[in-house]
């Protein structure tokens with residue numbers, strides 16, 4: 001089975017509408033797809049309606065932005081109940097500061113000589129409440145500031161660069177609590193992306209497990225193949241299930257839906273007890 005448990009639609013920073021995303025996944029042979037937009041659930045209804053006529057099972061998901069020891073982490077919630085009020089209220093609070101942060105980012109970029117970035121980013125954002133660094137990056141590529149989205153991030157949008165604005169997202173314990181309240185399983189997304197020492201990663205995983213975390217994303221678009229083994233071993237060590245997700249955002253931008261290697265057969269997949 002081709003199971004892809006991490007991707008984005010235009011409800012957050014993906015380029016395709018939820019319906020187009022689901023159709024693309026089915027065309028590429030994905031059997032089970034979780035839509036995991038950042039900090040909101042608005043794309044799920046459209047995705048579900050589109051999945052109804054396709055040989056694809058849709059999983060309701062979300063990717064929550066978290067601040068842990070000053071670092072931004074992403075926690076996926078899989079099989080959440082989209083109608084849960086605790087989760088909805090939590091996500092509303094996480095989203096609240098995004099537009100203000102975007103204004104501050106635009107000011108910072110203006111000081112670096114790049115003007116009009118807020119208007120440009122908003123033109124790329126279907127949902128202004130979810131305006132993200134990705135929307136800024138697409139605009140900056142369009143106006144020729146950099147060749148591609150990755151280069152914009154490297155030069156402007158990561159800590160230490162002129163357009164980076166620190167932001168306080170959800171507390172880890174809160175995000176885990178909302179996911180559990182909504183009946184979902186929490187998976188720590190792309191652990192290889194966090195600038196953590198071995199000891200700090202251990203500390204994070206201990207805290208993640210204590211808060212009710214269920215899984216670790218082992219095979220994902222931002223991991224190099226040698227990291228699959230490393231994070232697979234960490235999942236096993238901490239009794240966490242393993243997950244696989246492309247983190248697809250747009251055609252030609254990062255990993256494609258359903259194309260990554262399968263999980264190592266020795267790992268316990270997060271979907272083991274799902275009826276799929």
Ligand code: AMP
Nearest residue numbers: 013065131132133134149150153154249
């Ligand atoms: P935000 O939530 O506004 O901070 O934006 C985070 C999003 O930016 C992530 O979900 C990714 O889609 C994207 N992103 C973060 N780092 C990079 C990077 N180095 N290269 C490309 N995209 C990135």
Ligand code: MN
Nearest residue numbers: 008013134249
């Ligand atoms: Mn994203």
Ligand code: MN
Nearest residue numbers: 063074189190
């Ligand atoms: Mn992420």
Ligand code: MN
Nearest residue numbers: 006008063247
């Ligand atoms: Mn993602």
